[in-house]
Amino acid sequence: MANGLLARGMTGLLASPVLSPVADRVLAPLWNRRNAALNEAALEALALSAEDRVLEVGFGGGYLLERMASVVTRGLVAGVDVSPGMVARFGRRFGAETQSGRMDVRCAPAEDLPFEDGAFDKAVSVNSLFYWPDAAAGMRELARVLAPGGRLVLCLTCRKCLENRLVGRVARAWELDELLGLAIDTGFEIGSSERLADRHRLYWRLALTRSPGWETAPVTNGGSDRQTAHPDDAGCED
Ligand SMILES: C[S@@+](CC[C@H](N)C(=O)[O-])C[C@H]1O[C@@H](n2cnc3c(N)ncnc32)[C@H](O)[C@@H]1O
Numbered sequence: 001m002a003n004g005l006l007a008r009g010m011t012g013l014l015a016s017p018v019l020s021p022v023a024d025r026v027l028a029p030l031w032n033r034r035n036a037a038l039n040e041a042a043l044e045a046l047a048l049s050a051e052d053r054v055l056e057v058g059f060g061g062g063y064l065l066e067r068m069a070s071v072v073t074r075g076l077v078a079g080v081d082v083s084p085g086m087v088a089r090f091g092r093r094f095g096a097e098t099q100s101g102r103m104d105v106r107c108a109p110a111e112d113l114p115f116e117d118g119a120f121d122k123a124v125s126v127n128s129l130f131y132w133p134d135a136a137a138g139m140r141e142l143a144r145v146l147a148p149g150g151r152l153v154l155c156l157t158c159r160k161c162l163e164n165r166l167v168g169r170v171a172r173a174w175e176l177d178e179l180l181g182l183a184i185d186t187g188f189e190i191g192s193s194e195r196l197a198d199r200h201r202l203y204w205r206l207a208l209t210r211s212p213g214w215e216t217a218p219v220t221n222g223g224s225d226r227q228t229a230h231p232d233d234a235g236c237e238d
Contacts, residue, residue: 010131010170011082011109020085028061028089031127037198038126038155038205039064043071045153045192045207046122051075055120055145057110057138058082058128062090068124069094069103078104078120080113110138118147126155127203130162130171136186143187146210152188154179154206161201176204183208187215 013019048054048068052075059065059079069077077097081087087107097103108114110125110132123142132138142152159173174182180190188208196205 011133014131015082015084015109017084020083020088022085023083024085024089028086030061032061032063034200035060035127036063037200038157038203039067041196041203041205042124042126042153042155043067045205046124046151048072048122049075052122053078053120054122054124055079055113055115055142057113057123057125057142058131059090059105060086060128062086062093064124064126065090065094065103065105069097072102075121076104077102078106078115080106080108080110082107082109111141113141113145115145117144118150119145120150121147122151122153124153124155127157129154129156130173135172135174135182139182139186139188143210144215148210148212150210151191152183152206152208152210154183154204154208156204158195158202158204161203174204179204179206187211 014023042064046054048071050071050073052072054068054072054075054077056064056068056079059081065077065079079090084107087105090105091098094103094105098105106114110128111134123146129135129138146152156174159175162171162173176193176195180193183190183206187210189211191207191209194205196203
């Protein structure tokens with residue numbers, strides 16, 4: 001409960017104009033560097049083609065948007081982030097691509113995506129879901145904007161590694177079976193789930209497929225009440 005309130009505060013903080021300049025100058029380069037391996041793992045699982053329409057939620061410093069744009073040369077690379085600083089930073093760097101219609105980056109939350117139903121073939125989110133104030137609402141929005149059979153890739157630091165860090169105090173740490181429950185409850189089928197590691201942490205990589213008929217699935221809390229024991233978390237850095 002306390003963690004939930006704090007997590008809402010973190011998204012609120014990142015969205016606030018006060019923290020925007022800090023996010024832009026300090027956090028964006030830091031995240032680009034430290035999360036590079038997770039973003040590369042996500043990119044691999046997306047298996048993008050040049051014509052894909054792909055959305056990233058919580059793009060931060062824009063590392064993955066840039067990598068995706070180098071592959072998706074005839075489709076669309078879109079992104080949302082709650083931080084105005086991140087969006088402004090991206091706009092400065094990729095103004096030409098945005099003007100040409102190849103990229104579409106907006107300031108918006110996962111829980112209220114500003115896109116039409118079925119607008120994307122693929123979607124991705126890396127180390128962002130644990131900040132979302134309502135993860136189930138965000139996941140349902142992702143199911144809505146994906147076309148039938150569309151792919152969603154999630155990469156995020158495992159629970160124990162997250163809890164061992166300062167950020168664990170302002171994020172809602174997820175264990176694998178909780179994540180799988182969340183995905184199934186919000187309109188996805190599980191393609192694969194893997195536990196991977198880079199030199200900073202252990203993390204989950206999930207490849208999900210948007211279920212046909214997800215719209216008629218009963219709305220649940222996405223498994224957010226489930227609590228599970230940790231599996232072997234040896235390998236967490238700190
Ligand atoms: C830890 S950073 C990760 C950034 C990037 N994906 C990476 O791997 O480096 C989390 C990002 O998610 C964004 N974020 C947090 N809550 C969000 C929400 N509810 N909707 C969309 N973005 C959100 C933050 O502003 C931040 O840019």
